[in-house]
Amino acid sequence: MLDSELAMAAAAAAGDASAALAVADAATALVFPTGPATTEPSARCVQELLSDLAEIDLTVARVVEPQLDALLILREAGVRIRPGRWGVYASEAPGLVLNAVRVDDGWRLDGVKEWCSLAGILDRALITARTDEGYRLFAVDLHHPGVSVGDPAGWAARGLTTVVSTAVEFSAVAAEPVGAVDWYLIRPGFGWGGIRVAACWYGGARAVYHHLRAALGTRSRPDPIRQVALGHAEVACWSAALALEHAAAEIDAGHACADAGAVLAARTRALVADAVETVLRDSGHALGAAPLAFDIDHARRVADLQLYVRQHHAERDLAALAALPRPGG
Numbered sequence: 580m581l582d583s584e585l586a587m588a589a590a591a592a593a594g595d596a597s598a599a600l601a602v603a604d605a606a607t608a609l610v611f612p613t614g615p616a617t618t619e620p621s622a623r624c625v626q627e628l629l630s631d632l633a634e635i636d637l638t639v640a641r642v643v644e645p646q647l648d649a650l651l652i653l654r655e656a657g658v659r660i661r662p663g664r665w666g667v668y669a670s671e672a673p674g675l676v677l678n679a680v681r682v683d684d685g686w687r688l689d690g691v692k693e694w695c696s697l698a699g700i701l702d703r704a705l706i707t708a709r710t711d712e713g714y715r716l717f718a719v720d721l722h723h724p725g726v727s728v729g730d731p732a733g734w735a736a737r738g739l740t741t742v743v744s745t746a747v748e749f750s751a752v753a754a755e756p757v758g759a760v761d762w763y764l765i766r767p768g769f770g771w772g773g774i775r776v777a778a779c780w781y782g783g784a785r786a787v788y789h790h791l792r793a794a795l796g797t798r799s800r801p802d803p804i805r806q807v808a809l810g811h812a813e814v815a816c817w818s819a820a821l822a823l824e825h826a827a828a829e830i831d832a833g834h835a836c837a838d839a840g841a842v843l844a845a846r847t848r849a850l851v852a853d854a855v856e857t858v859l860r861d862s863g864h865a866l867g868a869a870p871l872a873f874d875i876d877h878a879r880r881v882a883d884l885q886l887y888v889r890q891h892h893a894e895r896d897l898a899a900l901a902a903l904p905r906p907g908g
Contacts (some may be wrong), residue, residue: 581631582848585609589635594879596741597700599642600664606632606643607650615660622771622830625651626778626823633782637883639777641742642697648772649705649789655768656758658718658878663702667772668747669716670694671707675746678889679717679754680710686717686756688725688749695747699728707763708754717754725750738879738886756838767836770844776890777851781819783884784851784858788812790877791862794870807866812858819854822847838906845900852891855884 581589585605592598596870611618625647633640649665655805672693678688688708698704698721719726729745758766791812795805826847829835835843859881863871870877 581628582609586631586635587631589639592639593636593876594638594741596638596642596697596743599636599639600700602632602639603643603646603664606648608626610647610649615654620651621827622774623824623827626775626827629775630778630782630785630823633737633779634845635782637741637779637783637880637887638742640782641739641883641887644775644779645696648775649703650676651768651772652705652716652763652766653757655766656716656762658757661703661718664700666697666701666704666721667706668695668698668704669691669707672746677706677708677749679710679715686754688717688718688719688752688754691746691748693746694744695728696742696744697747698726698747699731699743705757706754713760714764715760716757718757719749719752719754721747723752725752733781738882738884763851770840771830771835773844774823774830774847777819777848778823779849779882780888780891781816781823782853783880783887784819784855784879785816787858787862787877787884788816790870790880791858791865794866805865808861811861815854815861819851822850838904842900842903842905845903846890847897849897849900852888852893855888857901857906859884 583600588602588605592602606628610620610628610730629640629647632643644663645667649667650660652667653660670693675691675693677688677690677692679688688706690708692706695704701721702720704719706719707716708715721777727748727750729747731745733745734743757763763769791809795809826835826843829843871881872878
């Protein structure tokens with residue numbers, strides 16, 4: 580459960596990514612009370628924090644999640660953590676390449692990276708790039724003069740409207756390597772980060788479910804069809820909660836590394852994504868167009884959740900899950 584002060588701050592920042600940065604700072608202090616370099620937060624603690632924030636507002640959760648992800652990655656790598664607001668940019672776009680080359684005093688980045696959310700208001704980021712040896716993660720200062728953030732006017736989304744994602748161009752930008760070649764993808768925490776994103780999806784779905792329950796509770800006579808929709812949504816939320824609880828327990832027990840972690844993450848994300856789509860569908864079927872047209876909070880939450888859950892790639896991710904090696908062969 581969130582403390583009341585953080586919950587109120589999240590509610591006050593609803594829909595405003597810039598305001599949510601202060602919530603991210605407060606959430607970071609809660610997860611790492613003695614600092615990221617020394618604190619080992621439990622997966623359960625982090626997932627519950629994110630789902631609770633997402634239930635209040637998905638924009639807030641969408642800002643907090645990459646900040647915590649970056650700090651947990653840096654901690655996992657044993658790299659000194661510099662202060663600031665952090666993002667993580669690891670998406671690969673066809674035709675766009677970000678290269679890292681060795682120079683006399685370290686590494687330099689050149690090229691373009693797509694899907695850099697909030698790049699215009701963050702301080703630092705962890706960014707994947709190609710090297711002569713392979714795929715590698717780097718820490719960069721987004722205030723470097725060689726960093727050019729794309730035009731935010733291109734962000735046409737109607738969900739998460741202030742969590743602007745743009746392309747970012749890098750020109751001879753100094754970069755600090757984080758982990759060895761290919762470490763980012765093979766480390767135990769890679770899948771865990773994906774599960775934390777699913778915890779945000781679940782929090783958003785939980786809010787839509789509670790809205791549906793409250794709306795049906797105001798009707799004078801129960802409608803069996805609407806009650807069926809509510810039942811579907813309840814089972815979906817319950818199953819997502821169980822999956823996330825199981826995942827957190829496996830991570831905290833040390834049972835979610837290597838192949839086991841990858842399979843756990845893929846299964847958890849798929850189940851939670853299905854639950855989200857069930858809740859959105861049944862809420863829409865039960866309540867119709869009216870709350871989407873006239874209830875600004877509900878309409879924004881639905882739009883936010885529809886965009887956010889598309890970080891799951893549906894059938895492609897299911898196909899990837901089927902191809903994963905299973906622990907023990």
